Amino acid sequence: MTRLILVSAGLTAVLFTSQTQGIPRAGFAAREATPLPCDAASFAPFLPPEAAIENVVSVPDGGSYGEGVTINDAYPWIPTGLPALCAVTVRVTTSPSSVFRFGLFLPSAEQWKERFLAVGNGGFAGGINWVDMAPGPHFGMASVSTDTGHNSTVGDTSWAFDNPERQADWGWRAMHGTVTLGKALTEAYYSRAICFSYYRGCSTGGRQGLREIMHSPASFDGVVVGAPAWWTTRIHNFITRTGMLNLPASSSSYISPTLFPLIASHVLSQCDALDGVSDDIISSPSLCTPDLTPLLCPAIPTTACLTASQITTAAAIYAPYTPSTDPSTFYYPGFLPSSEVGWSTLLGGPSDPSPLGTAYQRGFLLSDPSWPWQDYNDTLVPLADAADPGAANAANVSALAEYAARGGKLLLYHGLADAVVPPGGSELLRARVVDEAFGGDAEAVAEWFAMLMVPGMEHCRGCAEGTAAPWNMGGATQAAAMGVGEWSVPGYRDAEHDVLLAMVEWVEAGRKVEGVVATAWKERWNASSGVARQRVVCAWPREASWDGVGREEEPGSWGCV
Numbered sequence: 001m002t003r004l005i006l007v008s009a010g011l012t013a014v015l016f017t018s019q020t021q022g023i024p025r026a027g028f029a030a031r032e033a034t035p036l037p038c039d040a041a042s043f044a045p046f047l048p049p050e051a052a053i054e055n056v057v058s059v060p061d062g063g064s065y066g067e068g069v070t071i072n073d074a075y076p077w078i079p080t081g082l083p084a085l086c087a088v089t090v091r092v093t094t095s096p097s098s099v100f101r102f103g104l105f106l107p108s109a110e111q112w113k114e115r116f117l118a119v120g121n122g123g124f125a126g127g128i129n130w131v132d133m134a135p136g137p138h139f140g141m142a143s144v145s146t147d148t149g150h151n152s153t154v155g156d157t158s159w160a161f162d163n164p165e166r167q168a169d170w171g172w173r174a175m176h177g178t179v180t181l182g183k184a185l186t187e188a189y190y191s192r193a194i195c196f197s198y199y200r201g202c203s204t205g206g207r208q209g210l211r212e213i214m215h216s217p218a219s220f221d222g223v224v225v226g227a228p229a230w231w232t233t234r235i236h237n238f239i240t241r242t243g244m245l246n247l248p249a250s251s252s253s254y255i256s257p258t259l260f261p262l263i264a265s266h267v268l269s270q271c272d273a274l275d276g277v278s279d280d281i282i283s284s285p286s287l288c289t290p291d292l293t294p295l296l297c298p299a300i301p302t303t304a305c306l307t308a309s310q311i312t313t314a315a316a317i318y319a320p321y322t323p324s325t326d327p328s329t330f331y332y333p334g335f336l337p338s339s340e341v342g343w344s345t346l347l348g349g350p351s352d353p354s355p356l357g358t359a360y361q362r363g364f365l366l367s368d369p370s371w372p373w374q375d376y377n378d379t380l381v382p383l384a385d386a387a388d389p390g391a392a393n394a395a396n397v398s399a400l401a402e403y404a405a406r407g408g409k410l411l412l413y414h415g416l417a418d419a420v421v422p423p424g425g426s427e428l429l430r431a432r433v434v435d436e437a438f439g440g441d442a443e444a445v446a447e448w449f450a451m452l453m454v455p456g457m458e459h460c461r462g463c464a465e466g467t468a469a470p471w472n473m474g475g476a477t478q479a480a481a482m483g484v485g486e487w488s489v490p491g492y493r494d495a496e497h498d499v500l501l502a503m504v505e506w507v508e509a510g511r512k513v514e515g516v517v518a519t520a521w522k523e524r525w526n527a528s529s530g531v532a533r534q535r536v537v538c539a540w541p542r543e544a545s546w547d548g549v550g551r552e553e554e555p556g557s558w559g560c561v
């Protein structure tokens with residue numbers, strides 16, 4: 001048995017220098033039918049001293065595995081109907097004050113297709129994301145997920161106070177260590193080299209995938225990121241400031257969340273047809289400039305109208321974030337028309353901005369758990385840019401060019417109705433790649449970077465109730481949203497409909513992703529209710545175009561132009 005090569009130098013030196021380019025791949029014998037026994041003794045010899053096996057469990061075909069709500073606050077869901085696999089949990093010490101854990105699913109040697117998959121997390125959630133690992137073994141992939149070095153729910157950063165080591169684990173180190181050790185254990189288990197490595201994650205998970213290839217371009221061959229919160233030092237400040245646009249609830253400019261659907265349906269009536277098809281979906285929100293004055297309250301206000309100061313609040317939600325002292329300085333894009341129903345997440349109050357913002361200022365930036373958000377001001381943006389706590393920003397586009405140069409592929413998808421992470425941030429990242437790393441050559445970028453902007457999709461999954469905008473396309477968290485036994489798009493588990501399988505075709509068969517067919521169900525999260533609509537989402541800058549003949553609900557009536 002080849003002993004893998006995480007020898008004496010110790011984890012910090014071996015795993016966390018930028019020189020480390022994955023695991024040596026030479027020296028494996030030809031295909032061996034028998035993997036190691038699924039027990040702790042098999043794996044322990046392949047770990048460095050800083051790492052220890054916590055748990056090894058053999059899961060039978062059709063079985064389930066996870067930690068459940070008593071152990072895992074962040075990801076309590078237990079995937080069911082798994083193929084036979086070996087589930088491994090590892091604990092890794094990264095400093096005297098920080099530890100991360102990761103989980104690894106290893107399908108049977110017969111089912112393993114020499115593929116590796118890492119999956120991401122969401123917000124500040126600290127837990128192994130078992131349910132997002134589950135699709136991996138169904139696709140012949142060994143899969144890993146890390147708790148990112150803490151145990152908490154999505155908006156809790158109490159673990160980060162005054163602890164730069166834990167911040168670094170969340171920022172990049174736990175993912176990098178998980179990928180490195182996960183690959184080592186995978187190759188040891190099968191005594192075979194991994195041929196193809198993938199990543200899939202959304203939101204924070206999108207950031208994690210980008211951050212990892214910026215650190216180590218060789219980590220993956222194909223990366224699928226949704227709604228990436230890549231610009232950490234901006235997005236969490238943007239979120240706090242956006243919440244404050246609609247506070248306090250006693251102010252005359254406060255828009256009650258009960259009015260968000262009214263604004264949504266007004267904007268829909270104004271803008272639906274601008275993209276050429278009246279289908280209750282705003283497919284080109286950039287063509288839409290909402291005019292809310294028709295909603296202005298009459299002399300005797302009704303419950304279905306807006307005051308002038310509420311209209312001013314709404315305008316600020318669409319506008320980019322610029323510092324009040326200098327409106328010509330850009331801080332972050334605003335939300336697009338069609339996002340209105342989703343405003344309740346960040347702007348629904350009633351008393352505080354979302355912890356997705358304030359937990360960053362409190363836990364990372366100011367290390368002050370009792371910092372009052374009322375003290376927020378625009379100077380926190382440059383402060384965050386300069387400090388970048390945990391080195392979490394995934395903003396280095398030159399490093400993405402290195403990833404491209406060694407053949408890596410990137411698929412980014414983002415819902416245009418996203419009201420948590422503005423889709424403009426993804427367009428900005430792509431524009432920076434084109435301009436700063438490829439000298440303006442958008443076609444060269446399109447060879448390895450496909451960006452799919454999904455009309456009507458909200459943050460990572462779903463569409464506004466009643467709109468039936470096709471969204472289900474195999475993005476991170478989407479299978480689990482349909483049920484803990486699902487691992488792809490129900491009934492459509494193929495490369496035409498699932499972004500991860502589309503990426504596999506791109507990497508392994510050279511078929512570039514031009515578009516993926518997204519699905520909406522009659523009841524949002526219920527595949528048994530039947531398909532409401534299917535429609536291709538095209539790689540930017542092309543957009544889906546109706547042929548003007550076929551039923552608009554049918555995928556065959558649409559092409560990319």
Ligand SMILES: *[C@@H]1O[C@H](CO)[C@@H](O)[C@H](O)[C@H]1NC(C)=O
Pocket residue numbers: 070071072073151
């Ligand atoms: C995470 O914290 C919860 C309490 O909130 C605890 O019950 C659980 O055991 C912890 N999990 C781990 C892996 O430490």
Ligand SMILES: *[C@@H]1O[C@H](CO)[C@@H](O)[C@H](O)[C@H]1NC(C)=O
Pocket residue numbers: 366375376377378379380
């Ligand atoms: C901005 O906020 C920070 C953090 O609350 C505070 O330290 C700083 O004094 C504030 N600056 C201004 C100009 O108000």
Ligand SMILES: *[C@@H]1O[C@H](CO)[C@@H](O)[C@H](O)[C@H]1NC(C)=O
Pocket residue numbers: 214396398399402
């Ligand atoms: C960005 O990545 C490139 C290529 O890996 C590297 O040379 C450079 O130092 C990085 N820049 C920053 C600011 O980290």
Ligand SMILES: *[C@@H]1O[C@H](CO)[C@@H](O)[C@H](O)[C@H]1NC(C)=O
Pocket residue numbers: 523526527528529
């Ligand atoms: C899903 O839809 C089916 C078919 O309409 C229905 O029988 C079932 O009750 C629905 N499930 C849920 C959880 O609503």
